[in-house]
Amino acid sequence: MTYEFDFAWLAGYWPVFARGVAMTIRLILVGGVLGIALGIFCAWGRALGPRWLRPLVALYVELIRNTPFLIQLFFIFFGLPAAGFRLNEVEAASLAMVINLGAYSAEIIRAGIEATPRGQFEAGASLALSPLQTFRHVVLIPALQKIWPALASQVVIVMLGSAVVSQIAVEDLTFAANFAQSRTFRAFEAYFLSTAIYLALAILLRFLLLRLGDLLFPHKRGAR
Amino acid sequence: MSLIAIEGLRKSYGEHEVLKGIDLEVAKGEVVAVIGKSGSGKSTLLRCVNGLEAINGGSITVDGARLAGDEAHLRALRLKVGMIFQQFNLFPHKTAGQNVMLAQQVVKKTGKAAAEAMARRMLDRVGLGEKFGAYPDQLSGGQQQRVAIARALAMEPMALLCDEITSALDPELVGEVLQVVRGLAAEGMTLMMVTHEMAFARDVCSRVVFMHQGRVHEAGPPGEVFANPRTPELQSFLGRVA
Amino acid sequence: MSLIAIEGLRKSYGEHEVLKGIDLEVAKGEVVAVIGKSGSGKSTLLRCVNGLEAINGGSITVDGARLAGDEAHLRALRLKVGMIFQQFNLFPHKTAGQNVMLAQQVVKKTGKAAAEAMARRMLDRVGLGEKFGAYPDQLSGGQQQRVAIARALAMEPMALLCDEITSALDPELVGEVLQVVRGLAAEGMTLMMVTHEMAFARDVCSRVVFMHQGRVHEAGPPGEVFANPRTPELQSFLGRVA
Amino acid sequence: ADALEDIKSAGIIRVAVPQDFPPFGSVGTDMKPQGYDVDMARLIATRLNVDLALVPVTSANRIPFLQTGKVDLVISSMGKNPERDAVIDFSDAYAPFYNGVFGPEDLAIADASDLSGRTVGVTRGSIEDLELTKIAPADATLKRYEDNNGTISAFLSGQVEAIATGNVVAAAIIAQDPPKKPAMKFLIKNSPCYVGLNENEPALQAAVNEIIAAAKADGALEEIAQQWLGMGLPEGL
Amino acid sequence: MTQFTLLDILRNLVFATQWTVILSLVSFIGGGLLGLGLLVLRIGGGRIFAPVVRVYVELFQGTPLLMQLFLAFFGLGLFGIDVPPWLAAAVALILWTAAFLTEIWRGCVEAVPKGQWEASASLGMSYVEQMRHVVLPQALKIAIPPTVGFSVQVVKGTALTSIIGFTELSKAGTVLSNATFQPFTVYGLVALIYFALCFPLSQAARHLERKMNVAHRH
Ligand SMILES: Nc1ncnc2c1ncn2[C@@H]1O[C@H](COP(=O)(O)OP(=O)(O)OP(=O)(O)O)[C@@H](O)[C@H]1O
Numbered sequence A: 001m002t003y004e005f006d007f008a009w010l011a012g013y014w015p016v017f018a019r020g021v022a023m024t025i026r027l028i029l030v031g032g033v034l035g036i037a038l039g040i041f042c043a044w045g046r047a048l049g050p051r052w053l054r055p056l057v058a059l060y061v062e063l064i065r066n067t068p069f070l071i072q073l074f075f076i077f078f079g080l081p082a083a084g085f086r087l088n089e090v091e092a093a094s095l096a097m098v099i100n101l102g103a104y105s106a107e108i109i110r111a112g113i114e115a116t117p118r119g120q121f122e123a124g125a126s127l128a129l130s131p132l133q134t135f136r137h138v139v140l141i142p143a144l145q146k147i148w149p150a151l152a153s154q155v156v157i158v159m160l161g162s163a164v165v166s167q168i169a170v171e172d173l174t175f176a177a178n179f180a181q182s183r184t185f186r187a188f189e190a191y192f193l194s195t196a197i198y199l200a201l202a203i204l205l206r207f208l209l210l211r212l213g214d215l216l217f218p219h220k221r222g223a224r
Numbered sequence B, C: 001m002s003l004i005a006i007e008g009l010r011k012s013y014g015e016h017e018v019l020k021g022i023d024l025e026v027a028k029g030e031v032v033a034v035i036g037k038s039g040s041g042k043s044t045l046l047r048c049v050n051g052l053e054a055i056n057g058g059s060i061t062v063d064g065a066r067l068a069g070d071e072a073h074l075r076a077l078r079l080k081v082g083m084i085f086q087q088f089n090l091f092p093h094k095t096a097g098q099n100v101m102l103a104q105q106v107v108k109k110t111g112k113a114a115a116e117a118m119a120r121r122m123l124d125r126v127g128l129g130e131k132f133g134a135y136p137d138q139l140s141g142g143q144q145q146r147v148a149i150a151r152a153l154a155m156e157p158m159a160l161l162c163d164e165i166t167s168a169l170d171p172e173l174v175g176e177v178l179q180v181v182r183g184l185a186a187e188g189m190t191l192m193m194v195t196h197e198m199a200f201a202r203d204v205c206s207r208v209v210f211m212h213q214g215r216v217h218e219a220g221p222p223g224e225v226f227a228n229p230r231t232p233e234l235q236s237f238l239g240r241v242a
Numbered sequence D: 001a002d003a004l005e006d007i008k009s010a011g012i013i014r015v016a017v018p019q020d021f022p023p024f025g026s027v028g029t030d031m032k033p034q035g036y037d038v039d040m041a042r043l044i045a046t047r048l049n050v051d052l053a054l055v056p057v058t059s060a061n062r063i064p065f066l067q068t069g070k071v072d073l074v075i076s077s078m079g080k081n082p083e084r085d086a087v088i089d090f091s092d093a094y095a096p097f098y099n100g101v102f103g104p105e106d107l108a109i110a111d112a113s114d115l116s117g118r119t120v121g122v123t124r125g126s127i128e129d130l131e132l133t134k135i136a137p138a139d140a141t142l143k144r145y146e147d148n149n150g151t152i153s154a155f156l157s158g159q160v161e162a163i164a165t166g167n168v169v170a171a172a173i174i175a176q177d178p179p180k181k182p183a184m185k186f187l188i189k190n191s192p193c194y195v196g197l198n199e200n201e202p203a204l205q206a207a208v209n210e211i212i213a214a215a216k217a218d219g220a221l222e223e224i225a226q227q228w229l230g231m232g233l234p235e236g237l
Numbered sequence E: 001m002t003q004f005t006l007l008d009i010l011r012n013l014v015f016a017t018q019w020t021v022i023l024s025l026v027s028f029i030g031g032g033l034l035g036l037g038l039l040v041l042r043i044g045g046g047r048i049f050a051p052v053v054r055v056y057v058e059l060f061q062g063t064p065l066l067m068q069l070f071l072a073f074f075g076l077g078l079f080g081i082d083v084p085p086w087l088a089a090a091v092a093l094i095l096w097t098a099a100f101l102t103e104i105w106r107g108c109v110e111a112v113p114k115g116q117w118e119a120s121a122s123l124g125m126s127y128v129e130q131m132r133h134v135v136l137p138q139a140l141k142i143a144i145p146p147t148v149g150f151s152v153q154v155v156k157g158t159a160l161t162s163i164i165g166f167t168e169l170s171k172a173g174t175v176l177s178n179a180t181f182q183p184f185t186v187y188g189l190v191a192l193i194y195f196a197l198c199f200p201l202s203q204a205a206r207h208l209e210r211k212m213n214v215a216h217r218h
């Protein structure tokens, strides 16, 4: 085969790619921040929350973790309007990512909470902190610290998984590649380019998250 | 009137009855050493007094208020009685100073400046004034335990419960912690402490309580208890430890 | 001729020099106690002798063979010198008996029957004959440490290095382990042990080595060293521990 | 080598067909491809006197299949534009494609300029996508879905106000009797479909064009159109 | 238009599920074996191999699986190597699975306490003997729950093979919903089947994890 790579056509499409990258970043920002927040809440609910909350959280986590992201996305985008709740494609994609990351991070964070020595809970209690105060001030930060690398990986996985949001017409990075190739029929160039950008984004995202971890957990630096 | 009054206290884990009816009074300013073999229920006793374990029978009264299981009562109790653990249990993500400040700010809603002033005072008191900004893992075991003491003191409790607070320390570091406790006792703090340091118990405590199989087996002033143990169990226990 | 000869041993971690030139000879059958403050380099010294740490200067000679860094030499060395750790480090997925058998079978290629016979003999020797099939987490700390001793003995080493082997034990369990070591000393095993048990060192050891800031600061027979410490550092050290 | 010769000597022609674009390509209850494009592939194979291997493709991978030599022809209701023509070659037109903008009865749209400010769904990379992109006013929003199904679902769930699609597709939706029926607002263009093949294969191109011309002349193509589109071939295809 | 009954849809989906299952098994077994090899290189491969494995892991964990499949199938085709789709799918999925499993397992090996290495070294064992008799058996035990947990991701990951022409479960779903215009029925069933495949796996992972924690506390 004598296929000749040609990136010249890109000149006309780089704005599409730039917008796509911006959208992918925007999605992972929203999904990451809210998803982890949801994950913290669910982890608390499942590990320490009131009895009635635990099975509900478990149901949510299992439903999400055991079905494909794409299907979840379809139900939110095409299905919710039938229930009178219409979200545009970007909102739907963001919500799907929040829900997805929420379920995964709930499990990860819960592991961190459960690895917290009992003595920490007891020390909090014996200082007259309420259970919620103990969770908030004593348990949460060290628990997050323990699982931070795993959480960072999960965020990267969700970012890469977000490629399928182009199926509901969200104009993300994969959309850009598909759009360009549907016009120019230069699929290899388009996919090579988007793969390279995804790799760069993944490396950058992980790096930033780990740096964020250093900021959130300053005591780690003092560790011997 | 006694500060801590324990009557007919019973505690079981499942089938296993660990405390089989404990009666014990601790007056204000008293320093009580609780000794006994491993598994005799010493820790459980202290944990019950701090409300960390739900009790199965009897009553515990602290400063006239009877211990109940609900959240509000428990918190009120814990404001009166501080506890220090064998494993220090400092909060690893907070500096020594922040460890001491946290509960003041969160529980007592003390302002930051006041909490910090108190923290500095308490750290000074345990000889760690200059370690305010150090994280626990930058401190030696003895230093960590002293921060734990400062943390409990900052809540201005009426009594302190200490559960083998020197057992996890290297021998060289035991002295510095006991020195701090000695100071507290001298200042009139009410103390109830589980300890294996017999010499210390003899020197500092006003009363020694020997527990055996979930009961108070013998009790009395250290001079008497150590010099003339009446029961064979205490005799054998002292023989082994000394 | 001495069994273990250490000359000018230096060891640094990065910038930090932990051993600053150690000279020490241990004769066959000698029982040497290494004492000193935390951080003085006691563990590091033992770990160097066992080849667990690469050294930065000086030499270590065991039974005439000089320690080198390559795999084959290291293995040969470790067959001559066994090591027992503070944290026992038993293999949790193997029974007591299998723990003792493993290295014989894997390293010495001893047959299963012979290895098992040896394991039973060694477990008997540490008083655990009936625990052959128990997993480590079914044993008390003292029992685990005795299995660790049996495991080291089964390799028939010429010397044993013991690093605070009773420090992780509850006070009641210390005795049973020291009893086993006492027996080994009586049978003529060469021992080099880091310990905080001064009474034991006094009773059992033929020589005491006091380390301070990476150097051998004082050494001599226990009678002398404990009765007449010459340096102020040793005096203060003994004062604190005793 | 010459692709036509290779096909003849192998005795088999491999054709990429859509699986997600009824009535040009979808599946029957046995999951076998069927539709206008499939019959077209069959026609070409028969007339070249070789066996037929159908390779189901999507709009994302149909051209890579062709370029890497995994198929000989792409018959997947492709439209032509200059950028595409620079990368692959096209045959003569083999099928008509009436596409238009469809919306609910009460939506007032008469031509492209009425799309101003409206949201229109379209299948990414389809003929109607290419055409509508050209004629839609700047402030119309085009939502480009992965496949027909996405476009239709978006319309039915109200995520878009109107869709651009083939009239046969719209007819198929109406046949399902949904609560929201798409009515034709205006015709975009009758833009025919072309068979795609690799560059520099004049012999294969000529052979395909010959077959298409013959099929137009002898009524074979008319028959396919009647079956799948429910109408005859237009004049001048 | 061909008319599909619910039974037609279900039958075709279940039929396509067999591809999902086969692909999952292939990727998991192949990825497991390759991952084990990479693991050895990663922790024992010194200055040369360990970084290579690290880059490998970074590459495969840092790019969408969809693109990996695309490039495995068509990329090689560009060089005139004709890879059949099943081979490309298997290769890409195995490489991807191995990258993740290697990392998971490395974490497990590192979770074995340092004391175990030292104790076995002081008994005279070589690196390989330490690995074989002391470290790996313990790491293996810790590794089972996260490994089973990851298998759920593999099952879901096989969905992306549709890019190279596989009609597995989710592609069958797309095709059927395009043929029937009943996306909710079809995707509802697809979700159900995925759930039926994945839920037992994640439950097993959770169960094993709990069992292990109990054993730990023992
Ligand atoms: N959470 C628990 N669940 C079940 N049994 C427990 C629990 N905590 C303690 N026990 C049991 O209660 C008994 C008393 O324990 P406790 O910790 O009070 O003893 P102790 O006197 O403090 O011993 P030590 O000197 O070892 O600390 C022991 O037999 C112990 O096994």
Ligand SMILES: Nc1ncnc2c1ncn2[C@@H]1O[C@H](COP(=O)(O)OP(=O)(O)OP(=O)(O)O)[C@@H](O)[C@H]1O
Binding pocket: C013, C018, C036, C037, C038, C039, C040, C041, C042, C043, C044, C045
């Ligand atoms: N792996 C290491 N990396 C860096 N520094 C180390 C390491 N191991 C030990 N050190 C340092 O070397 C010094 C000596 O340590 P060593 O463990 O030999 O002391 P020790 O006398 O055994 O003390 P202890 O009684 O606490 O066991 C200490 O300052 C310690 O911090």
Ligand SMILES: [Mg+2]
Binding pocket: B042, B043, B044, B163, B164
């Ligand atoms: Mg206790």
Ligand SMILES: [Mg+2]
Binding pocket: C042, C043, C044, C163, C164
């Ligand atoms: Mg040491």
